[in-house]
Amino acid sequence: MNHQPLLRMANISKHFPGVQALDNVDFEVYPGEIVGLLGENGAGKSTLIKILSGVYTKDQGSIYFRGESIDPKNPQDSQSLGISTIYQELALVPQLSVAENLFLNREPRLIPALGMIDFKKMEADARIILHDLGVDIPPNKLLKDLTVAAQQMVEITKAVSRNANLILMDEPTSALSNKEVKAIFEIMNRLKEKGVSVVFVSHRLEEVMKIVDRVIVMRDGQRVGELPIQEASMEKIIRLMVGREVGLFHKIEKEIKEPVLEVRGLSGNNLVKDVSLTVRKGEIVGLAGLVGAGRTDVARLIFGADRRTSGTILINNEPVQINNPSDAVKYGIGWVPEDRKQQGLVLGMNMKENASIAILQRISNLFGVINLKQQNEIVKNYIKKLNIATSSMEKQVNELSGGNQQKVVLAKWLATKPKVLIMDEPTRGIDVGAKAEVHALISQLAKEGMAILMISSEMPEIMGMSDRVIVMCQGRITGEFDTADFDQEEIMTCATKFLVFDSPTAN
Ligand SMILES: Nc1ncnc2c1ncn2[C@@H]1O[C@H](COP(=O)(O)OP(=O)(O)OP(=O)(O)O)[C@@H](O)[C@H]1O
Numbered sequence: 001m002n003h004q005p006l007l008r009m010a011n012i013s014k015h016f017p018g019v020q021a022l023d024n025v026d027f028e029v030y031p032g033e034i035v036g037l038l039g040e041n042g043a044g045k046s047t048l049i050k051i052l053s054g055v056y057t058k059d060q061g062s063i064y065f066r067g068e069s070i071d072p073k074n075p076q077d078s079q080s081l082g083i084s085t086i087y088q089e090l091a092l093v094p095q096l097s098v099a100e101n102l103f104l105n106r107e108p109r110l111i112p113a114l115g116m117i118d119f120k121k122m123e124a125d126a127r128i129i130l131h132d133l134g135v136d137i138p139p140n141k142l143l144k145d146l147t148v149a150a151q152q153m154v155e156i157t158k159a160v161s162r163n164a165n166l167i168l169m170d171e172p173t174s175a176l177s178n179k180e181v182k183a184i185f186e187i188m189n190r191l192k193e194k195g196v197s198v199v200f201v202s203h204r205l206e207e208v209m210k211i212v213d214r215v216i217v218m219r220d221g222q223r224v225g226e227l228p229i230q231e232a233s234m235e236k237i238i239r240l241m242v243g244r245e246v247g248l249f250h251k252i253e254k255e256i257k258e259p260v261l262e263v264r265g266l267s268g269n270n271l272v273k274d275v276s277l278t279v280r281k282g283e284i285v286g287l288a289g290l291v292g293a294g295r296t297d298v299a300r301l302i303f304g305a306d307r308r309t310s311g312t313i314l315i316n317n318e319p320v321q322i323n324n325p326s327d328a329v330k331y332g333i334g335w336v337p338e339d340r341k342q343q344g345l346v347l348g349m350n351m352k353e354n355a356s357i358a359i360l361q362r363i364s365n366l367f368g369v370i371n372l373k374q375q376n377e378i379v380k381n382y383i384k385k386l387n388i389a390t391s392s393m394e395k396q397v398n399e400l401s402g403g404n405q406q407k408v409v410l411a412k413w414l415a416t417k418p419k420v421l422i423m424d425e426p427t428r429g430i431d432v433g434a435k436a437e438v439h440a441l442i443s444q445l446a447k448e449g450m451a452i453l454m455i456s457s458e459m460p461e462i463m464g465m466s467d468r469v470i471v472m473c474q475g476r477i478t479g480e481f482d483t484a485d486f487d488q489e490e491i492m493t494c495a496t497k498f499l500v501f502d503s504p505t506a507n
């Protein structure tokens, strides 16, 4: 492209204690272009985005936006320049309506001096903005009554309505179903038509290839390459990202033995109805379904995180009473939750403390004194096994990159050496290289005799890893498949069995 870039970042560096997060990075975005910003966990993607959005300040380098030198000091700064950021954690107010969220702090007034909000105008304006982007959401609906995808769309709409020329999206789709992702992509394409540029960060490479015009790849804080999408392939991108070939889905020969976990007639959370399933020693059972099908609820009910209204749980053929998570742990059940920030990690603690929190009793003496040598060894072992990128074991977990936080949650539960491990979206937000490592590890654990129940929304992961697939829709089991009978279309048919299709954004 020979026209002027909309954004040019030159020689950007950023240092954090113990790590050079960005090392002389150049980055440019042209008008009306969607750029994929890719790289392994900890490569520096979010740091670059945060510098641009005014959350972090750069140590060195220059930023030019629409031909002028800029230096955003805070998010308001960057927003008023025409740069809007959409993070994975949504920044909207759940109790307010869609229209109220769109116009928060800039509501139209009936009589400006008196400050009374002109609700009628606000709703009408909101309707126009939403319609303009093809977003089919009623402006008077409360935000909390929308799906995550629809909320995401409101957030994007809000960004656009502030006349942003550049929208930064840091893993906006990682919690969304395929259908919802499609709807977000439609909006991205409309933005492009309007001349708005988008920077898109995602670890779902198939997705990235479908939407972006160009990819820029980072590794260890440096920009290592760039590809126009016409010249890009999965293999090329992966090689740039990790510097080597990556083999996906390690299925290894193993023996599947007697049942370890049996669930009979499980109901609860006003969603799960009469779910029965068995996971055997050495077996990986994939729990498939769309977002909201009740898979996470099944995990929470088994683990005792929520109270079930009916159902029996058996461990090694013995009925057990699980009324809370510590009962579950006592019976040898581990749970890698979906939402690592809320349920997986203690953000005020460092990496070592988090990784060993579930085994403190095992590595302490009678007086409750922790065997520090043992603790260090165990944690060190998992840092190596999972290839966790951290400058030290004492690093605070909130200073780790998103994908590395997920690996710490994994380490925490693996260290307990559970008999049964329930994993909810175990590789969400994890880069391709690490994903292959986590997959190999899951297969190895099964081979060593662990019974694994794996919830995943990624069809290739479900089909590539599982020995058996159970499908859910609206809280019920709607299908079960053995390895030999895996068929993506049939699984999808079961996953949508009770659904009536209407607008992709409706709740
Ligand atoms: N506030 C912080 N304090 C200390 N170190 C930080 C901080 N934020 C990021 N880092 C470190 O900077 C490096 C780059 O992190 P960054 O979050 O930019 O990675 P990323 O490419 O977004 O990775 P992911 O794909 O896992 O989200 C990592 O080593 C991370 O631990």
Ligand SMILES: [Mg+2]
Pocket (backbone or CB within 6 Å): 045, 046, 047, 401, 402, 403
């Ligand atoms: Mg990140």
